[in-house]
Amino acid sequence: MRPTGPLATIRNRAAAVAYPVFYRLPRGLRRWLVRRVAPTYTVGAVVLLYDIDQAGDRTGQLLLLRQPGNRGWSLPAGLLDRGERPIDGAARELAEETGVELTTGQLTPATPNAVIHHHGRWVDVVFEAQAPATETTLRVDGAEVHDAAWHPLADLPPLSRATARLLAHYGISSPHTPLDPQPTSGQPDQPGPA
Template identity: 65%
Template sequence: MKAIRAATYGVFYRLPVGMRRWIVRRAVPKYVVGAVCLVRDSDADGERLLLLRQPPGRGWSLPAGLLERREAPIVGAARELAEESGIRLRPEELRPAVPNAIVHARGWVDVVFEASVPASTTTLEVDGAEVYEAAWHRLDDLPKLTRATAKLLAYYGIGPLTDQPGPWAALKP
């Protein structure tokens, strides 16, 4: 089953972005809502962030995924965090990020939540199919990020795009 799942993800992530969006829109015809987790290392005073390397493996991203039908965003965020990193938190242990919802062009909405866990006592578990690797990274020394992750992190003043023009610039004091 794991091999089939890995092959399916491999094929899906090799498709052009437009085709992947088309497939997702057919499965979720009205709109696409994702749940995202910004997980900081409480041992490092929040100066480290949990990132994942997922297929096709060209950049690092945040734990995230699409909500299931009728699933509350906070429940979906906790579920995705557990599925992709092995970190099991109850929904009430997550807190809404500010801003909580990021609306992207083309009908995509990310609902973002934050959490802090001690990296020293937190075991990261990945399945090797949906996620290749999970690791903690210093905010001042982030690895190559996916473009979507870099854009999303900019809303929170994190990463390489924070000083560039974009919709996140309106949120700066």
């Protein structure tokens, strides 16, 4: 339903004047103006990597990382490079942080696929994948990631706050990481990468 009344009429008249003026401006100036008024978000890719058995069924374990400066465990994740597709960024970050190399065909969009962190102004594009822990060699660089390990979903270790909030969107929690009450929008309220 469109707003009605005097305020809507004023808004419509202002738009009728402003849009033609805006579109006559040089393209560079229009882009500059849009960047000044439109909200911007940082976009990252996150991977939920589940362990599977020889039959291809999930065993109930999730791959987590210990990173410097984080009090809890986190997920393989990172910022997208400019122009990079989220699925490519997810595969790249997984390989860089854990040594696990999967093709983009082995990654599937999680549901929900994107988690918007309004207060931190970032978006996590989340993918799921499966790999057998017994046959997967984990390699960490010791600088960006100190440790990578499989953990049972039923008893996850303490998680970083951002990771705990992200996993809550998928019905996953850690008994060692209580969450603060969520805002009424149901979105996370603290900035920070997963």
